[in-house]
Amino acid sequence: MTMEPYLALLLLGVLPSEMWRWIGILVGRGLDEESEIILWVRAVATALVAAVVARIVLIPPGALAAVPLWVRLVALAGGVGAFYGIRRSAFAGVLVGEAILVIGMLAFGG
């Protein structure tokens, strides 16, 4: 791979990402907010986001792989638990989840 890095960013990074956003405009332009198809797409998008979450936790990239799987799972569950426990605050969920992850990593490997 000797492609010029800025050209590589445009051709291999931006184009394959941005094209989905443009296709989205073409597909979604004529659709009505209350239509059945939009409701279905919303369900698909939501399931996809959850799948991304599961994938990063189970098959983590880079430095996260050094943290044992059970610590990652406990941190995820603890974060969601904290969200429900602390006034449905996403911020609380993120902070508690991260705290469990960091403490777990320092204590059990990494």
Place this chain on the structure above:
Amino acid sequence: MAGFLLGVRTASTSVFAFVIAVTYIGFGALCHDYGFPVGWAMLSTAIQWAGPAQVILVTALGSGTAAIETAVAVGLSSVRLLPLVVALLPVVKSERTKPWQLIVPVHFMAVSVWIESMRLAPSIPREQRIGFCNGLGTTLVSIGVICTGIGYYMQGILPLVFGAAAMFITPISFLTSAVRGARLLMEKAALIFGLTLGPLLALNKIEFDLLWTGVIGGTIAYGIHRVQRMRSAGS
């Protein structure tokens, strides 16, 4: 303009301002690790604006992966942007919206901006919604670009545990804010199916696991919604 300013204000107090700062400090440090220039790293955040795809691009280019293989991996990871955009458009556009007015707000669409737009846009006047998304997106992208630069120069002093924490903040913030934004039973069901079906397909090394999880899990969740609606109409 009122919508834009509201977007800026919303972004600065959103959990995602913090999440994006941490994520992109991590990304900046990663770019330094792989020997990319700082300008390249910041440009990637500004014009690619898709966290997982950016990490894939840097690690693939840095390890000498073939060009086609790199583009396909980036493209597959960004398919998720398509349903986000399709679901967003009817919420933000009005009859007078021209297609070119959608290019900018749509560029900002990533899971973080989508979750906040879908949660908050319905509560503001329709003609302000595109401005709202632009304000939200401009603010979060700016935070991302600046933090990419900061992380790049902090690479030497960041503890190892920061790298792991920066990677973990994506799933934990997506999940808690998606749970917060899920109002319909259908959305809650879609989250549960995504979380259970996703690992099942990924660990069995099914190709395009994310895509299949989205389509299958989303369709079942939508089916549950139909059944629920029929029941309530019948009773």
